[in-house]
Amino acid sequence: MIRNDREYREAQRRMKEHERHLAAEKDALEAMGLSAEDVQYGLNPLKSYHLGVIEEVRAYERLKAGRLPGLASLEGLGRLLVEARIASGLTQRELAKRLAINETQVSRDENNDYHGVTVERAGRILNALGLDLSGTRLRVKAGVKAVAAAAVRSTPGWSPGPLSVKGGAPPPEARPEPVKRTG
Secondary structure, eight states: OOOSSHHHHHHHHHHHHHHHHHHHHHHHHHTTOHHHHHHHHHHHHHHHHHHHHHHHHHHHHHHHHHHHOOSSSGGHHHHHHHHHHHHHTTOHHHHHHHHOOOHHHHHHHTTTTTTOHHHHHHHHHHHHHHHHOOOOOOOOHHHHHHHHHHHHHTSOOOOOOTTTTTOOOOOGGGGGOEEEEEO
C-alpha cells in the first residue's frame, strides 16, 4: 500500500521502468523465436507484478481524491485509518501534530496498519482527520445469526422482542456506507 506522496512518486517511477523492462523482455523472447503464446506465457509473471503496481497507484489516487472504500469488518479498521488520512489530504506529520504525538509513531502505526488499535484511539484518529462513522449500519452475518439466536435463547429471562435476532438475509440497504467527511 502506498502511504505518502514519496512512495507514490516511487511507484510511478517503478511503473514506467517496469513498462520498459516488459517491452525489452518481450523483444528478447520474440528474438529467441518463441511462439506468440510462449512469449505471452513468459511475460505473465512480469505482467502480474506490473498490474499490482498499477492497482496500488490507482488506489492511492482514489484516496487522494477523497474516495474511501467501505469497512467490511473491524479487521480492516487499521488500513481504513491509513486510507482516511490519505483521503483527508493530511501528511503523517500533520496527523501527528493534531494527535499531539511524534510523527515516527504515526509512521510506525501506519506501517503496521494500526495493529491492535483500540476503538478509543481509532475514534481520536478519525476525529483528528475530520471524519466520523455516522450513518454506518451494522448487520449480523448470516452464519452468525443461528449461533447468536441460540445464545440469546439460552440466556435466563430471555423473551422474544423487537431486538431479538430474526432469520433471513439482511436487506440490501443494510450494507455499510463509506466513511463521510464532516465540516
